[in-house]
Amino acid sequence: MDVVSDAISAVRLGQPSSNRIRVSGAWCVRLDPYAGAGFLVVMRGGCWLLPDGGAPVSLAVGDAVLLPHGTGHVIADSPVDAEAVRNAVPFARWPGGNGERARPDRGGTEILCGKYRLDCSRLHPLMAELPEVVHLPSRIGSRVELRAAIDLLAGELDERRPGACTALLSLLDLLLVYMIRSWMSEATSGVWPGVLGDPVTSAALRALHSDPAAPWTNDRLAAEAGVSRPTLARRFATLVGRPPMAYLTWWRMVLAATLLRDTPDTLAAIADRVGYGSPYALSHAFEREFGTTPGRYRAKVADRAPSAG
Structure with a gap:
């Protein structure tokens, strides 16, 4: 992706x-x-x-x-x-x-x-x-x-x-x-046209989005982007507004929320798909990001879902 x-x-x-x-x-x-x-x-x-x-x-x-x-x-x-x-x-x-x-x-x-x-x-x-x-x-x-x-x-x-x-x-x-x-x-203004126009940052983002569950580290991501770790950290944080691993954590939580909303998958299956070793680890990160547990989030979006027809 x-x-x-x-x-x-x-x-x-x-x-x-x-x-x-x-x-x-x-x-x-x-x-x-x-x-x-x-x-x-x-x-x-x-x-x-x-x-x-x-x-x-x-x-x-x-x-x-x-x-x-x-x-x-x-x-x-x-x-x-x-x-x-x-x-x-x-x-x-x-x-x-x-x-x-x-x-x-x-x-x-x-x-x-x-x-x-x-x-x-x-x-x-x-x-x-x-x-x-x-x-x-x-x-x-x-x-x-x-x-x-x-x-x-x-x-x-x-x-x-x-x-x-x-x-x-x-x-x-x-x-x-x-x-x-x-x-x-x-676009003559805006951050993200510039982000995706930058070869280093766009390569790093492409890698993270292609396989968000992979055991990414700053060193591995820098190698994927073809630059040193300090160069990646500096350019990514400057353009995206947060460090690479912070962006990855946020994106994994967004993916987890999407899966909770759109699929009946168990929390264990979702944890595996977004790169967390256990449902507990995912729940802890999810609550820190969204202020609620995965179970409560799923129940809430189910209540908001429009009825058939």
């Missing part, structure tokens, strides 16, 4: 949901804050995004937007005023959200929007430092992978061929990866 994949997998819950909006004329709709990440892609026409507490963003055909922290927002046909924002129609009650086609003679806008459910209680710092709004404008020759994913999504939505449901979910997951990757490749 790599850091980006792990950072997403550790917090992702269930399957993404999506809606296809086709609308024309004047419109203004409100989407409330959400415990996860929201996204939208303009497939036809154009619109405006007005995030809570942020500046309006003009969106054109092919533009993609990720709202990685579930920021509430309004989307509208034009840059509406504050009163219109206050009176925006909630998405759940908006006729335009039913996917009916806009009248071609009136132009119209078509948007793919949706949500990724995330467990925001233990975000990887890479996910935590994403800005409230990641706007990825469509530009010829740029973000080829993202553009290809958007084109494939449009095709699956249009054709509804056999296997479309599975393909659509996979493409929505791919869209999330490509949006984060695009932000990282173009």
